[in-house]
Amino acid sequence: MTATAASTSAQSASCGGIVCITGATAGFGAATARRFAADGWRIIATGRRQDRLDALVAELGADSCLPLCFDVRDAAAVQNALENLPEAWRAVDVLVNNAGLALGLEPAHRCSLDDWMTMVDTNIKGLLHVTRALLPGMVERGRGHVVNLGSITGTYAYPGANVYGGTKAFVMQFSRGLRADLHGTGVRVTNIEPGLAESEFSVVRFGGDADRAAKLYAGASALRPEDIAATIAWAVSCPAHVNVSRIEVMPTSQSFGALPVHRA
Structure with missing residues (x-):
């Protein structure tokens, strides 16, 4: 590819299309919707809270944002919503699998089994439901991009991250498997690991305890949702011949530590 062609390809990737963002009602999802809308994309915004979807449509405009209210854990609801997209919204160019959560x-040995199952159903099964619904169309069109939201916890374990970390390790390995399966199709896959x-x-995660959550971030200069939205936008805007497979991103204040040793 010539430099001119590469430049044109990069420009076309950043000038808009249709992006489907799960969990678009808050956090990374809402920030990503705003970022892509600002870049000229049309947004299929999914989430469980209709009032927040309505607010997002009011903010971005009905011509730019199509709201779909469903829970990614509900396979039938996902399939019904995505199979019945309006004609003008069916050629989804980018899927951002953002919906996910950690609980506790x-x-x-003290965790809630229900919390474990909710994380598995959302972070793994939910991601699978949406991916399987949209991926065949991308392959048929010979283009597309699946962006999965993983976590550094899928690589680096820490106390209390047991099942959450396991679900994000799945997302990392599933992303690699998708890349292998999609070889030669023109469909790209990126795993973002904040x-x-x-x-x-x-x-x-803390059951609505905002004070406890605030203490976790106090003085840490943590990443912001807009930082992750910018990271996703960059990966998607790369020329079509460039696949950014994996991005691990941490705040400057966060790094690595020694493995603990318990001494009797």
Whole structure:
């Protein structure tokens, strides 16, 4: 590809199309919707809270944002919504699998089994439901991009991240498997792996305890949702012949530490 062709390809990737963003009602999802809308994309925004979807449409405009209210855990609802997209919205160029959550920080022997199942159903099964619904169309059109929201926790374990970390390890390996399966199709796959990031994420994790969540971020200069939105936008805007497979991103204040040793 010539430099001119590469430039044209990059420009076309950043000038708009249709992006489907799950969990678009808060945090990374809402910031990504705003970023892509500002770049001229049309947004299919999915989420469980109709009032927040309505607010997003009011902000971005009905011509630019199509709201779909469903829970990604509900396979039938996902399939019904995405199979019945209006004709003008069916050629989805980018899927951002953002919907996900962590619940609790208790050690495995004290965790809630219900919380474990909710994380598995949302972070793994939900991602699979949406991906399987939209991927065939991308392959048929010979273009597309699946962006999965993983976490550094899928690579680096820490106390209390037991099942949450396991779900994000799945997302990382599933992303690699998709790349292998999609070889030669023109469809790209990127796994974004954020570190400490300030959003509703920790409020949900701590059962609505905003004070506890605030203490986690105090003085840390954590990542912001807009930082992750910018990272996603960059990966998507790369020329069509460039696949950014994996991005690990942490705040400057976060790094690595020694493995603990318990001494009797």
